[in-house]
Amino acid sequence: MVSGTTPTREDYYRALAQVLPEDALVVTSLGNASYLWAVIQDRAENFYVEDAMGLALPLAIGLAVAQPDRQVIVVQGDGGMLMHMGSLVTAGAVAPPNLTILLIDNGVHGASGGQALTSTSLDYTALSKAAGLEATSIDQPGIFAAELQTAIDSAQASLLTLKTAPDLDVVVPPEPFDPVLIKRRFESAIGVERYVHGTFAT
Numbered sequence: 001m002v003s004g005t006t007p008t009r010e011d012y013y014r015a016l017a018q019v020l021p022e023d024a025l026v027v028t029s030l031g032n033a034s035y036l037w038a039v040i041q042d043r044a045e046n047f048y049v050e051d052a053m054g055l056a057l058p059l060a061i062g063l064a065v066a067q068p069d070r071q072v073i074v075v076q077g078d079g080g081m082l083m084h085m086g087s088l089v090t091a092g093a094v095a096p097p098n099l100t101i102l103l104i105d106n107g108v109h110g111a112s113g114g115q116a117l118t119s120t121s122l123d124y125t126a127l128s129k130a131a132g133l134e135a136t137s138i139d140q141p142g143i144f145a146a147e148l149q150t151a152i153d154s155a156q157a158s159l160l161t162l163k164t165a166p167d168l169d170v171v172v173p174p175e176p177f178d179p180v181l182i183k184r185r186f187e188s189a190i191g192v193e194r195y196v197h198g199t200f201a202t
Contacts, residue, residue: 006165009036009104011141016073016102017041019145021152024071025063025190029056033075033104035171042174044189050179054080057087057101064096064157067190071152072096077104078124085127091157092132100151101133101159106166128159139163
């Protein structure tokens with residue numbers, strides 16, 4: 001399926017907002033992955049990862065295991081995936097049935113300035129299938145909603161590779177991110193008590 005122009009992240013995000021289950025948990029990686037999603041659909045059930053490149057997927061795997069009754073959707077860039085490819089294998093091994101990975105395949109490290117990836121020819125869909133995930137490649141936002149719904153309904157750990165144009169202009173979120181407030185808001189949304197390390201509990 002080849003379209004005339006490469007879709008943007010915003011194209012996919014607007015489609016995601018239309019079909020996102022009301023109680024789904026969304027984890028987004030750093031930079032525009034989080035900033036743009038906050039512009040389009042800021043909600044307490046979003047966890048915006050800041051300053052931890054490549055770690056959105058590991059967090060989402062744990063979250064899916066801990067919250068088995070809720071859909072967990074994670075947005076991870078191809079650059080971040082290359083930095084922590086082991087997390088893809090872990091996702092396939094653990095295979096939480098409520099986990100859907102949206103891989104932004106734009107060929108660059110967008111959050112650090114747009115440097116080209118060391119390899120732009122990797123087939124992330126094939127890699128994901130080899131790791132044990134259900135996987136599909138998409139290059140048209142018009143079919144994305146249906147494919148996402150299929151992934152959710154399949155009750156299998158799934159990955160959708162989204163071919164996307166680089167978006168290097170930094171999006172300004174509705175308000176500056178405060179990691180502590182994001183964490184506390186999210187903890188409240190998933191119904192867990194605030195965690196305080198024993199060192200600081202007195």
